[in-house]
Amino acid sequence: xxxxxxxxxxxxxxxxxxxxxxxxxxxxxxxxxxxxxxxxxxxxxxxxxxxxxxxxxxxxxxxxxxxxxxxxxxxxxxxxxxxxxxxxxxxxxxxxxxxxxxxxxxxxxxxxxxxxxxxxxxxxxxxxxxxxxxxxxxxxxxxxxxxxxxxxxxxxxxxxxxxxxxxxxxxxxxxxxxxxxxxxxxxxxxxxxxxxxxxxxxxxxxxxxxxxxxxxxxxxxxxxxxxxxxxxxxxxxxxxxxxxxxxxxxxxxxxxxxxxxxxxxxxxxxxxxxxxxxxxxxxxxxxxxxxxxxxxxxxxxxxxxxxxxxxxxxxxxxxxxxxxxxxxxxxxxxxxxxxxxxxxxxxxxxxxxxxxxxxxxxxxxxxxxxxxxxxxxxxxxxxxxxxxxxxxxxxxxxxxxxxxxxxxxxxxxxxxxxxxxxxxxxxxxxxxxxxxxxxxxxxxxxxxxxxxxxxxxxxxxxxxxxxxxxxxxxxxxx
Amino acid sequence: xxxxxxxxxxxxxxxxxxxxxxxxxxxxxxxxxxxxxxxxxxxxxxxxxxxxxxxxxxxxxxxxxxxxxxxxxxxxxxxxxxxxxxxxxxxxxxxxx
Numbered sequence: 001x002x003x004x005x006x007x008x009x010x011x012x013x014x015x016x017x018x019x020x021x022x023x024x025x026x027x028x029x030x031x032x033x034x035x036x037x038x039x040x041x042x043x044x045x046x047x048x049x050x051x052x053x054x055x056x057x058x059x060x061x062x063x064x065x066x067x068x069x070x071x072x073x074x075x076x077x078x079x080x081x082x083x084x085x086x087x088x089x090x091x092x093x094x095x096x097x098x099x100x101x102x103x104x105x106x107x108x109x110x111x112x113x114x115x116x117x118x119x120x121x122x123x124x125x126x127x128x129x130x131x132x133x134x135x136x137x138x139x140x141x142x143x144x145x146x147x148x149x150x151x152x153x154x155x156x157x158x159x160x161x162x163x164x165x166x167x168x169x170x171x172x173x174x175x176x177x178x179x180x181x182x183x184x185x186x187x188x189x190x191x192x193x194x195x196x197x198x199x200x201x202x203x204x205x206x207x208x209x210x211x212x213x214x215x216x217x218x219x220x221x222x223x224x225x226x227x228x229x230x231x232x233x234x235x236x237x238x239x240x241x242x243x244x245x246x247x248x249x250x251x252x253x254x255x256x257x258x259x260x261x262x263x264x265x266x267x268x269x270x271x272x273x274x275x276x277x278x279x280x281x282x283x284x285x286x287x288x289x290x291x292x293x294x295x296x297x298x299x300x301x302x303x304x305x306x307x308x309x310x311x312x313x314x315x316x317x318x319x320x321x322x323x324x325x326x327x328x329x330x331x332x333x334x335x336x337x338x339x340x341x342x343x344x345x346x347x348x349x350x351x352x353x354x355x356x357x358x359x360x361x362x363x364x365x366x367x368x369x370x371x372x373x374x375x376x377x378x379x380x381x382x383x384x385x386x387x388x389x390x391x392x393x394x395x396x397x398x399x400x401x402x403x404x405x406x407x408x409x410x411x412x413x414x415x416x417x418x419x420x421x422x423x424x425x426x427x428x429x430x431x432x433x434x435x436x437x438x439x440x441x442x443x444x445x446x447x448x449x450x451x452x453x454x455x456x457x458x459x460x461x462x463x464x465x466x467x468x469x470x471x472x473x474x475x476x477x478x
Numbered sequence: 479x480x481x482x483x484x485x486x487x488x489x490x491x492x493x494x495x496x497x498x499x500x501x502x503x504x505x506x507x508x509x510x511x512x513x514x515x516x517x518x519x520x521x522x523x524x525x526x527x528x529x530x531x532x533x534x535x536x537x538x539x540x541x542x543x544x545x546x547x548x549x550x551x552x553x554x555x556x557x558x559x560x561x562x563x564x565x566x567x568x569x570x571x572x573x574x575x
Binding site: 302 | 507511550559560
């Protein structure tokens with residue numbers, strides 16, 4: 001059976017475009033028409049853009065004249081998370097607060113992608129302001145998992161994951177504050193990368209937790225994740241937290257890697273069949289020459305509690321700017337204070353309000369030492385333990401999530417939803433790069449649901465992640 | 479233990495109203511979250527980590543290539559909920575009587 005163009009990986013499409021087997025217009029139309037046909041059911045996109053005929057023609061001309069020298073993302077239709085700015089387009093962060101807000105400039109990642117000839121099919125649904133693990137917290141309806149529409153696609157980049165997994169775009173961009181790229185990636189059978197903090201500019205990303213947020217790709221293959229990552233990364237004068245190449249010392253790693261596994265974290269809470277697949281995948285990697293070693297990361301037990309202090313603190317600060325005065329939802333009362341309070345109360349959904357209140361609490365006098373400062377210390381301890389572990393391991397591995405995608409409404413109390421990120425948050429707290437790669441499936445209610453294997457590498461060592469991710473792809477069905 | 483009163487006070491600080499109907503559920507959930515993050519209490523820290531600061535480096539740069547005045551005015555003003563020319567209309571907060 002031959003693949004339809006929208007089912008191509010970026011690498012396959014780039015080859016087909018250069019071989020003149022397909023035109024940019026045909027490729028774009030294949031994604032856009034599939035999106036038009038399926039979006040009502042999936043709600044992956046909040047908005048499908050009109051085809052930008054000028055950009056399509058320019059991308060085609062560039063491939064025709066430059067051939068192999070044209071950027072790999074040239075002419076590639078992508079899906080964009082609704083918290084990344086595209087000049088002139090609405091960017092709502094799936095919030096009523098910004099439902100009519102139009103971006104006044106391009107995010108740096110948008111600018112880079114446009115300059116390389118990439119195309120945007122539409123903006124994708126998400127949990128409001130990227131807060132959630134299921135896309136159920138969107139103000140504009142839930143997104144369905146294309147693999148089992150009774151289940152969530154994960155979140156917060158759930159729309160991006162659903163769009164790429166259902167071939168409504170060749171790949172997507174998401175943002176990851178505690179696992180928001182990697183967890184939906186795992187739940188939809190995609191590769192998800194959270195780059196090293198500071199590698200990709202956050203200029204033009206609607207901020208959630210500024211010490212944690214990174215933009216990254218959701219793709220069908222590890223090779224594609226590398227292509228998109230290379231296309232968007234780089235030092236940016238508009239984001240002072242971006243870092244130069246070589247800020248961290250990097251060591252070359254051979255083809256055979258030492259894979260550190262914190263077995264003490266996997267003793268409870270992980271589904272048995274998921275753990276079985278994880279162990280079997282490790283065995284296969286071992287059989288191809290990689291070494292498996294036991295590592296100890298005891299502070300990981302405190303990672304999620306620390307995250308739920310640091311993140312809401314930053315959320316409450318970042319979202320303070322949304323007050324109904326200069327832009328966004330603007331309700332009017334008797335006094336100026338009423339204007340602020342009414343706009344925020346009406347504009348924010350329940351989860352956003354909950355986290356703003358939580359952040360206000362942990363930063364308030366009398367509690368800041370017990371919560372915020374303690375959490376920051378836990379974060380430093382975690383980073384130290386990871387650094388120690390990386391002295392004997394090249395990468396650290398565990399499952400991306402404890403379970404496969406869950407059903408709508410299944411995690412209605414906040415803490416059970418927060419536990420979805422129990423493994424992934426560590427990389428945001430340490431700033432280290434991390435990748436989720438599909439490792440197989442588990443059966444639930446007669447459906448085969450994808451599950452992900454998660455690798456963390458030291459700062460600026462994305463290359464190790466691409467290498468080990470490719471190794472998993474190779475052994476997965478062996 | 480968080481009380482409904484605490485949640486209301488936090489709401490006032492954060493300029494968000496929690497309605498009377500939502501208050502019991504919100505308070506209970508808030509309590510559960512605080513109990514969860516309260517685990518941090520039992521984390522024993524090595525002495526030298528107590529005052530830990532994140533790794534910092536100087537990112538100062540020259541202020542150069544300023545944007546010509548007016549470049550963004552129309553784009554930003556078009557997002558104002560209410561405008562008069564290029565000005566943002568807000569409630570009068572100082573009375574002249």
